[in-house]
Amino acid sequence: MPVTNLVSFTIPRVEVMDPAGTVDAALMPDLTPEQIRELYATMVTTRKLDDRMLKLQRQGRIGTFARVLGQEAAHIGATYALAKEDWLVPAFRETGSFLLRGIPPEKLLQYWGGDERGHDFPAGSRMLPISVPVGTHMLHAVGIGWAMKHNKERAVVLTIFGDGATSEGDFHEAMNFAAVFQAPVIFLCQNNQWAISVPYERQTAAATVAQKAVAYGMPGIQVDGNDIFAVYRVTKEAVERARNGEGPTLIEAHTYRMSDHTTSDDARRYRTAEELAFWQERDPLERLARYMRAAGMLDETAEAAVAAEAEAKVAGWVEAFEAKPPSEPEEIFRHVFAEPTPALVAQQEELLSSLNAADEGR
Amino acid sequence: MANLNLVEAVREALRQEMEHDPKVIVLGEDVGRNGGVFRVTEGLFQQFGPDRVVDTPLAESGIVGMAIGMAIAGYRPVAEIQFSGFVYPAYDQLVSHASRMRNRSRGGYTVPMVVRMPYGGGIRALEHHSESMEAVFVHVPGLKVVIPSDPYDAKGLLTAAIRDPDPVIFCEPDRIYRAVRMEVPEESYTLPLGEAKVVREGFDLTLISWGAHVRTAKQAADHLAEEGVYDVEVIDVRTLSPFDINTVAASVVKTGRAVVVQEAPRTGGFASEIATQLMERAILQLEAPVGRVTGFDTIPPLGRLEDYYHPDVRGVMRQIRATMEF
Numbered sequence: 001m002p003v004t005n006l007v008s009f010t011i012p013r014v015e016v017m018d019p020a021g022t023v024d025a026a027l028m029p030d031l032t033p034e035q036i037r038e039l040y041a042t043m044v045t046t047r048k049l050d051d052r053m054l055k056l057q058r059q060g061r062i063g064t065f066a067r068v069l070g071q072e073a074a075h076i077g078a079t080y081a082l083a084k085e086d087w088l089v090p091a092f093r094e095t096g097s098f099l100l101r102g103i104p105p106e107k108l109l110q111y112w113g114g115d116e117r118g119h120d121f122p123a124g125s126r127m128l129p130i131s132v133p134v135g136t137h138m139l140h141a142v143g144i145g146w147a148m149k150h151n152k153e154r155a156v157v158l159t160i161f162g163d164g165a166t167s168e169g170d171f172h173e174a175m176n177f178a179a180v181f182q183a184p185v186i187f188l189c190q191n192n193q194w195a196i197s198v199p200y201e202r203q204t205a206a207a208t209v210a211q212k213a214v215a216y217g218m219p220g221i222q223v224d225g226n227d228i229f230a231v232y233r234v235t236k237e238a239v240e241r242a243r244n245g246e247g248p249t250l251i252e253a254h255t256y257r258m259s260d261h262t263t264s265d266d267a268r269r270y271r272t273a274e275e276l277a278f279w280q281e282r283d284p285l286e287r288l289a290r291y292m293r294a295a296g297m298l299d300e301t302a303e304a305a306v307a308a309e310a311e312a313k314v315a316g317w318v319e320a321f322e323a324k325p326p327s328e329p330e331e332i333f334r335h336v337f338a339e340p341t342p343a344l345v346a347q348q349e350e351l352l353s354s355l356n357a358a359d360e361g362r
Numbered sequence: 363m364a365n366l367n368l369v370e371a372v373r374e375a376l377r378q379e380m381e382h383d384p385k386v387i388v389l390g391e392d393v394g395r396n397g398g399v400f401r402v403t404e405g406l407f408q409q410f411g412p413d414r415v416v417d418t419p420l421a422e423s424g425i426v427g428m429a430i431g432m433a434i435a436g437y438r439p440v441a442e443i444q445f446s447g448f449v450y451p452a453y454d455q456l457v458s459h460a461s462r463m464r465n466r467s468r469g470g471y472t473v474p475m476v477v478r479m480p481y482g483g484g485i486r487a488l489e490h491h492s493e494s495m496e497a498v499f500v501h502v503p504g505l506k507v508v509i510p511s512d513p514y515d516a517k518g519l520l521t522a523a524i525r526d527p528d529p530v531i532f533c534e535p536d537r538i539y540r541a542v543r544m545e546v547p548e549e550s551y552t553l554p555l556g557e558a559k560v561v562r563e564g565f566d567l568t569l570i571s572w573g574a575h576v577r578t579a580k581q582a583a584d585h586l587a588e589e590g591v592y593d594v595e596v597i598d599v600r601t602l603s604p605f606d607i608n609t610v611a612a613s614v615v616k617t618g619r620a621v622v623v624q625e626a627p628r629t630g631g632f633a634s635e636i637a638t639q640l641m642e643r644a645i646l647q648l649e650a651p652v653g654r655v656t657g658f659d660t661i662p663p664l665g666r667l668e669d670y671y672h673p674d675v676r677g678v679m680r681q682i683r684a685t686m687e688f
């Protein structure tokens with residue numbers, strides 16, 4: 001009997017704009033100059049916020065957090081492809097997505113500042129809170145997607161995670177469930193090539209993350225994750241497919257974490273300065289700026305104006321964050337259940353009376 | 363003697379066991395080149411190489427499941443879970459396999475494995491980095507559970523855990539990783555798993571704790587002694603499973619009163635087990651109900667409210683007074 005080949009596959013990689021900012025007109029997504037300016041402003045603002053958060057952390061005004069430096073195009077480009085009624089199920093490295101989803105950014109500062117009230121998002125945000133256990137949240141996107149489909153809503157779900165997350169079993173279960181149920185889910189892997197100190201090659205022996213889609217029966221595409229046009233284009237197509245009932249897609253945004261893993265990490269311990277320099281030359285923000293300058297959409301005055309506006313916004317958010325009244329101890333007992341149990345009521349009472357006793361010096 | 367903190371003591375135990383037994387393998391996320399996020403395994407990768415200090419993909423079930431297989435095949439894996447809050451993907455492997463392989467194979471296959479994890483709160487960390495969930499391991503027959511409270515114990519207990527023929531969960535209170543230094547023997551030594559330690563003698567009340575709160579307990583006892591009110595005996599449980607009820611009960615028979623300090627949520631915690639066993643062993647000597655100072659039955663709060671959640675010296679003193687005045 002002859003051996004037959006059952007499956008063979010290729011994985012497309014989409015690039016629209018090269019590091020010099022030159023675009024392939026045939027692949028350029030349908031974006032108005034206004035939209036391109038909005039994307040640029042969002043990236044600038046995200047970077048300024050990220051920088052400012054680093055300073056706040058160093059000054060002890062917020063706690064440990066995960067920076068997004070270098071990954072602005074990947075998560076902002078993908079989030080921009082969503083409509084208001086769509087859902088976002090993030091990990092923890094998606095600061096720009098907060099801006100696009102209309103979450104007041106002072107909330108993000110409050111959350112990273114160690115105050116859980118920062119996760120109390122405006123009603124109807126359709127964005128889940130930050131999820132710290134790596135690789136476990138994508139199943140929730142599948143469940144939400146299933147519900148949207150069952151409701152006959154045309155909303156889709158974007159879930160974002162890292163390359164490290166693809167090693168967790170839950171990632172594989174989520175991919176499988178999404179494909180089996182044809183859930184309208186877009187899996188966006190921000191492959192920044194590192195999971196703390198573990199490089200991509202140690203995470204998987206597969207040449208791409210995108211090809212993992214093949215095994216589950218869904219399309220898998222790699223995009224240049226530092227090219228916001230490519231990320232937007234590919235995500236938008238996946239969103240449309242999902243909206244039309246054509247099921248899930250896995251997108252690998254090939255990018256780079258230009259910062260330390262978090263503010264507690266020191267990446268110099270495990271990667272070279274040369275590698276970082278290589279990627280700094282491929283900075284996603286500078287790349288978009290180059291395109292816009294050449295297209296006559298950005299001159300020095302406009303650049304300065306965007307920067308100034310971003311600075312002002314960030315300053316306002318920091319002010320709003322610092323003006324928030326401190327959390328009260330009762331907050332610990334709120335939202336454990338819809339109704340506090342008798343034990344919780346008693347324990348809260350116990351805490352408050354011990355604090356009173358302490359005030360009275362007992 | 364060497365003057366070590368808890369991180370260094372754990373590292374010394376790992377290094378000496380790796381030197382002593384070529385079958386000892388360290389594996390986990392970021393344990394190799396990076397030396398672990400708390401730097402516990404720093405230098406081991408350089409000394410022993412990538413085949414014995416193994417950076418794994420990011421998958422706790424993978425780490426523990428593979429360690430089980432390595433142990434079955436004759437190795438002594440010491441797996442690191444980056445924070446105890448991320449062990450749950452591996453809980454299935456621990457409960458369904460590590461704890462029962464010996465039993466299932468009627469002694470034919472065994473799992474001499476250690477799973478180390480930073481544990482507990484007090485470092486203003488992110489969500490999932492502050493939990494004290496030791497009870498979920500203690501409740502699993504076939505797992506041993508060790509929680510050291512100082513560098514000396516950490517080294518001796520970890521060495522014993524690595525040499526132990528059965529799976530051991532080794533919880534390292536990260537709050538005290540660098541809080542204290544003490545003289546620790548340079549040579550290798552073991553401390554028995556299953557022996558509590560009286561860390562302060564006293565006659566009025568027995569104060570029982572483990573991990574980071576042994577310090578809290580000692581401080582409370584010292585305050586009360588300075589004030590000249592009560593003379594409190596403090597016991598460090600050290601290994602929750604197997605639990606040394608004999609030492610604890612002997613103390614309570616002497617003092618007639620007991621208070622347990624645990625950081626974990628109150629309901630279903632190990633303090634409840636201690637109270638029950640004391641009731642069984644010393645009901646006639648107990649002059650008051652066994653008191654508890656615990657975390658609340660809530661999600662541990664993020665940094666801003668963390669101090670309200672954890673047992674503190676003042677709260678322990680208050681409970682001691684209440685138990686004494688009962």
Ligand SMILES: Cc1ncc(C[n+]2csc(CCOP(=O)(O)OP(=O)(O)O)c2C)c(N)n1
Nearest residue numbers: 093132133134162163164165194195196448
């Ligand atoms: C289940 C789990 N294990 C370990 C960790 C600790 N941890 C936090 S982020 C991280 C690396 C994540 O890598 P990746 O998925 O690539 O995302 P990136 O940080 O690069 O954005 C690790 C190991 C965690 N948060 N959750």
Ligand SMILES: [Mg+2]
Nearest residue numbers: 162163194195
């Ligand atoms: Mg990564």
